[in-house]
Each structure stands twice: as structure tokens, then as C-alpha cells.
Amino acid sequence: MVERTPGDGQIEAYLLREMKAEIDELARSEVDDVTKFLYARAREFYWTVTRLVGLGRLHDGVWRKPGGDAARAWRTALAGDIPAPATRARLLVDMTATHRTIGRTGIQRVVREIARAMVESGAAIPVFMENGRLYSHFAHANLPDEVTPAAGDKFLLLDAGWHLTAEYSQMIDKVARAGGETIGCLYDLIPILYPSVVTHSAHLAFVEWFDLLVRESDAIVGISKAVIDDFAVYARMKSLPCKRGLQLGWWPLGADFRAPGDAAPSPRAIAAVEGDRPLYLSVGTLEPRKGHAIALRAFDRWWEEGADVRYVIVGSKGWNVRALERRILEHPEFGQRLFWLQDASDADLRYLYERTRALVFPSIAEGFGLPLVEAAHFGARAIASDIRVFREVGGEWVSYFAPGDSEALLARLKETLAAPPAAPACDILSWAGSAEALAGLLRTGDYPLRLDEAVEAR
CATH class of the missing domain: 3.40.50.2000 (Glycogen Phosphorylase B;)
Structure with a gap:
């Protein structure tokens, strides 16, 4: 763990109890030991092969994969008037994983709310990747269909696309060659700090994505100062290959999720x-x-x-x-x-x-x-x-x-x-206020910390 606290012993005891309960639950199943062993090996083989051939989405929660024009058909139409986004030095907010799934996890709620607030204010263009190109997630007369990275653009990796590392690697390189920057986003370091609480597949995917984020990001933002503090300490402990003078920042999330006032509960x-x-x-x-x-x-x-x-x-x-x-x-x-x-x-x-x-x-x-x-x-x-x-x-x-x-x-x-x-x-804070805080941080580049300063301060 990055930092020991008085409650760590209690946490570890809890995790051990839950692990034992899971082991006992597995033993309850009416399956012989040989079958259990073969199933475990087959599952590990499946995880490995699907990731090697680029099909990790099959077990990582992405339910839709674009083919041809299918991904563009899933774009979300915006009604009413919205400001036209900037044509130069644009903020491109990636939401590829959320675009491809219909799930509603906490991260997906953040991505959806921030993306909508930013496009409605004209602060950014939410985008998704398809076959090495970027497209606008939202469909509106004031928005381009396809977005080509250009000098001065900032590509924000807002989504949790852990299983899309190969696609991100190509796009980050494309943005850099065009003269743009990549801003990484961290929601937490839980798959690294607490590997026992996630699946083996999720841990491997997160580590692969995290390594790319560390190497290629020009700045990293987190959803709390605690996340950035954890990252700074971990980066020092592991001597991570971050870019020199890597800038760090954070912003608060909103609370007013969009539930229509006339929508009836179940x-x-x-x-x-x-x-x-x-x-x-x-x-x-x-x-x-x-x-x-x-x-x-x-x-x-x-x-x-x-x-x-x-x-x-x-x-x-x-x-x-x-x-x-x-x-x-x-x-x-x-x-x-x-x-x-x-x-x-x-x-x-x-x-x-x-x-x-x-x-x-x-x-x-x-x-x-x-x-x-x-x-x-x-x-x-x-x-x-x-x-x-x-x-x-x-x-x-x-x-x-x-x-x-x-x-x-x-x-x-x-x-x-x-x-x-x-x-x-x-x-x-409203989601509009949260999006404004994030956009302002990225627009001005006035980050509170640099990685070397954060480490010295601790």
C-alpha cells in the first residue's frame, strides 16, 4: 500500500475474511477438484488469448464493438442550440469506453455528465475512437462529425478505457505528431494498491493502461487530491518513467445527476x-x-x-x-x-x-x-x-x-x-460546475503541482 494508516490492520482482516468466504463458497459447488482446476486454467487461457488478439472487450464489460459505420450510428443527438466549439487549441474529451457500453458505473456517470456539460458550454468536443480516427460522440449541427488532431489540441483521457490500451497508444502518438498534448485522468489506483479486490483480468488490463498513461501523459489530473497524492508517492517508490516536470492537478465531481423530475420510481x-x-x-x-x-x-x-x-x-x-x-x-x-x-x-x-x-x-x-x-x-x-x-x-x-x-x-x-x-x-457542486473547474484547469494549464514538487513536499 502507498500509505499505512491506523485502520489498515482492520481493512486487511476484513479482506482476509471475505477471501476465505469466497474460497468456502467455491468449495460448496458440486464440482470435483479436477474440473475446478481445468476451468481455472481455461479461464486464464481465455483471458490471455482474447487480450493478445484484441478481444479483451469480451470479458472487460464493453458490450458493443464498432464495425464499419456502426459506432457513428450510436452517437447521441443533442437538441436545441449549443455553442460552436473552438476551432483551434481544442479540448478533445475521450469517452470511447462509455460510447461503446450501455453500463452505468460510477466512472461512466462521471464521463457522461462531464462530457454533456462541456459540450453544452462549448468548452470541449467529446470524442470516441474508431479504427484509428476520432469522431464526435454527440451529433449536432455545430459539431464536426470527424475530428482530426491538430497543433495545440489537448486530448483528455477521461474514460476508463483500460482494455483499449493498443488503440490509445496509436491515438496518443497521432496527437503528439500533430503537435497536441495528452492529459491522463486517474480515478484511483485501486487495482494496483489493492489487487486482491479486483479480478485478475482487470488488474492486468489496468496495469497495461497505467503504464501507457505514465509514459505518455504531458499532465495527469485526478478526481481528488488523495488520488494524486497516491500517484505521486507510488511514482517515487517505483521510479516510474514519467515525463520530466509532469504536471498534476485535481478537480471535484458534481452531484446533480440527471433524473427527470417526472420519472417514476420502479x-x-x-x-x-x-x-x-x-x-x-x-x-x-x-x-x-x-x-x-x-x-x-x-x-x-x-x-x-x-x-x-x-x-x-x-x-x-x-x-x-x-x-x-x-x-x-x-x-x-x-x-x-x-x-x-x-x-x-x-x-x-x-x-x-x-x-x-x-x-x-x-x-x-x-x-x-x-x-x-x-x-x-x-x-x-x-x-x-x-x-x-x-x-x-x-x-x-x-x-x-x-x-x-x-x-x-x-x-x-x-x-x-x-x-x-x-x-x-x-x-x-453541480456537474456544470465540475466540468467548468476541469476545463478551466486544462485551459489555463495552472496545475497545483509538478510530480517532483509533490514528492519533495511529502
């Missing part, structure tokens, strides 16, 4: 809220680092003590959580006081945020913690792990507990019943 979301029981909400993909098992352990204890409260999890099933999935689905409170909404819409999420007693965010590692600011935007308090980035984002209005400690979390939960709900006293 029956499942309504059912999770019905009644007078206080509602507690966790938002995030079901994966080890998100800490859902920590929260469920706290609620189990609370229910045993006689508390009549509800716990709602919003997020799709991720990886390495088969044991936790079984625990949730076979839980005696499932459908009564425990709910799991895997395909919640933005309308569902808004409905739940507006009615929750508190957001419960037990994650052990994050790059920002978007649910914190989303909850605050809708007037909900938050209980979160006491990790550095949450202190940066949540400040004093969040109630913190020691990471991985379900008893400490339970104490914070009980406090929410002892005192009436109060709206968080904090400043919430």
Missing part, C-alpha cells in the same frame, strides 16, 4: 421504502472493497437487538462476491428489511436518496466517493469509513467510523435514531 424501489421503518441506503457495485459485508454484519447485529430498520443496497453484482450474494439472497430478512436493487434507475436512486435516514458508505478504498455528494445533494446525511479521500470530500458533515469495523459502524447507525435527521451543511 415498484421495487417503492416497496423498499413502504412503511414507517427507518431506511438506510448503500450505493455501489457489489464488490469486496465497497464493504457491503461490513454493513450487513452491523445490521445483523442491530436486527438481533430488536431494531426495526431497513437496509437497501443499490448496485449491480460485481466480482468475488459469490459468498456475499448467497448471504444476501438467502438472508431471512431479504425482501422484508433487506433489499438489493441491482438495476435501479436514476429515478429509483433519487427516490431512495430523498427518503433515507442515512447513506451507509463502508468502502475501504475510493478515488472520490460519489454517493457522498449525491446524498448531500438530496439532503441525506452520510455515515462513511474514515479514509483520507472521504475526509477530503465529506469534511465535517459526514459521520465516520473505523474502516472495516462493523461494531463502530453500528454505533454510528444508532446515533441517527437518537437525533432527528438534519440536512448536511456543505457546499454541493
Whole structure:
């Protein structure tokens, strides 16, 4: 890990418990050891071969691959008037991975919101790659269909295209030969710092992409200062081959996601809220680092003590959580006081945020913690792990507990019943404001740090 904190021991103990639970879950399956071994080897062979022949998207979550004019047919039409973007020294915002997928992860939400805000303000042209060329993601009379890199352009790698390293390598080279710059974007270093919480495939893809980012970026921006601090320390520890005088910056994310005010929540979301029981909400993909098992352990204890409260999890099933999935689905409170909404819409999420007693965010590692600011935007308090980035984002209005400690979390939960709900006293940034902050940083080049300065400062 980059930096040891007092909670690291508790985090490591939690990860070991979850790893053991996964191993035990695998042992439960009615498959003999030879079959298990052959399956594991076949899966590793599949990962390796598909990546070598450029088909890593088949297992990395990209569901659509362009062929011919197909990718351009997926462009998003913009209605109404928008400013014409600059014709020189343009900001080209890459969103290739998001363009090719229909998923709605936290990173994809950031990409979509920043891209739309920037194109609507005229600050940038969101683009996607296809066969070594760039095209505008949005279709509008004021936007070009194809974008050819030129001198003075800045190519921002906003998307999480870890599985597209070969394509990015070619495009970065094309931008450089045209006289442009590449700005890397970091959401976190979790696949490197906590490799046990991601799949082997995701770890390999991230490392390959990260190596390219380190070598070729003229500047790197992060979604929090904590992310940039982690990067600076890691770069020093590993003597990464960054460009001399590499500039570093960060910007805050927005909270006002686009959920139409007249959009109705689903029956499942309504059912999770019905009644007078206080509602507690966790938002995030079901994966080890998100800490859902920590929260469920706290609620189990609370229910045993006689508390009549509800716990709602919003997020799709991720990886390495088969044991936790079984625990949730076979839980005696499932459908009564425990709910799991895997395909919640933005309308569902808004409905739940507006009615929750508190957001419960037990994650052990994050790059920002978007649910914190989303909850605050809708007037909900938050209980979160006491990790550095949450202190940066949540400040004093969040109630913190020691990471991985379900008893400490339970104490914070009980406090929410002892005192009436109060709206968080904090400043919430809109996505338009977030996009403006990022565009301003890139436009002026007024980065707060250089890599060598950041390392010396620590």
C-alpha cells in the first residue's frame, strides 16, 4: 500500500475474511477438484488469448464493438442550440469506453455528465475512437462529425478505457505528431494498491493502461487530491518513467445527476421504502472493497437487538462476491428489511436518496466517493469509513467510523435514531460546475503541482 494508516490492520482482516468466504463458497459447488482446476486454467487461457488478439472487450464489460459505420450510428443527438466549439487549441474529451457500453458505473456517470456539460458550454468536443480516427460522440449541427488532431489540441483521457490500451497508444502518438498534448485522468489506483479486490483480468488490463498513461501523459489530473497524492508517492517508490516536470492537478465531481423530475420510481424501489421503518441506503457495485459485508454484519447485529430498520443496497453484482450474494439472497430478512436493487434507475436512486435516514458508505478504498455528494445533494446525511479521500470530500458533515469495523459502524447507525435527521451543511457542486473547474484547469494549464514538487513536499 502507498500509505499505512491506523485502520489498515482492520481493512486487511476484513479482506482476509471475505477471501476465505469466497474460497468456502467455491468449495460448496458440486464440482470435483479436477474440473475446478481445468476451468481455472481455461479461464486464464481465455483471458490471455482474447487480450493478445484484441478481444479483451469480451470479458472487460464493453458490450458493443464498432464495425464499419456502426459506432457513428450510436452517437447521441443533442437538441436545441449549443455553442460552436473552438476551432483551434481544442479540448478533445475521450469517452470511447462509455460510447461503446450501455453500463452505468460510477466512472461512466462521471464521463457522461462531464462530457454533456462541456459540450453544452462549448468548452470541449467529446470524442470516441474508431479504427484509428476520432469522431464526435454527440451529433449536432455545430459539431464536426470527424475530428482530426491538430497543433495545440489537448486530448483528455477521461474514460476508463483500460482494455483499449493498443488503440490509445496509436491515438496518443497521432496527437503528439500533430503537435497536441495528452492529459491522463486517474480515478484511483485501486487495482494496483489493492489487487486482491479486483479480478485478475482487470488488474492486468489496468496495469497495461497505467503504464501507457505514465509514459505518455504531458499532465495527469485526478478526481481528488488523495488520488494524486497516491500517484505521486507510488511514482517515487517505483521510479516510474514519467515525463520530466509532469504536471498534476485535481478537480471535484458534481452531484446533480440527471433524473427527470417526472420519472417514476420502479415498484421495487417503492416497496423498499413502504412503511414507517427507518431506511438506510448503500450505493455501489457489489464488490469486496465497497464493504457491503461490513454493513450487513452491523445490521445483523442491530436486527438481533430488536431494531426495526431497513437496509437497501443499490448496485449491480460485481466480482468475488459469490459468498456475499448467497448471504444476501438467502438472508431471512431479504425482501422484508433487506433489499438489493441491482438495476435501479436514476429515478429509483433519487427516490431512495430523498427518503433515507442515512447513506451507509463502508468502502475501504475510493478515488472520490460519489454517493457522498449525491446524498448531500438530496439532503441525506452520510455515515462513511474514515479514509483520507472521504475526509477530503465529506469534511465535517459526514459521520465516520473505523474502516472495516462493523461494531463502530453500528454505533454510528444508532446515533441517527437518537437525533432527528438534519440536512448536511456543505457546499454541493453541480456537474456544470465540475466540468467548468476541469476545463478551466486544462485551459489555463495552472496545475497545483509538478510530480517532483509533490514528492519533495511529502
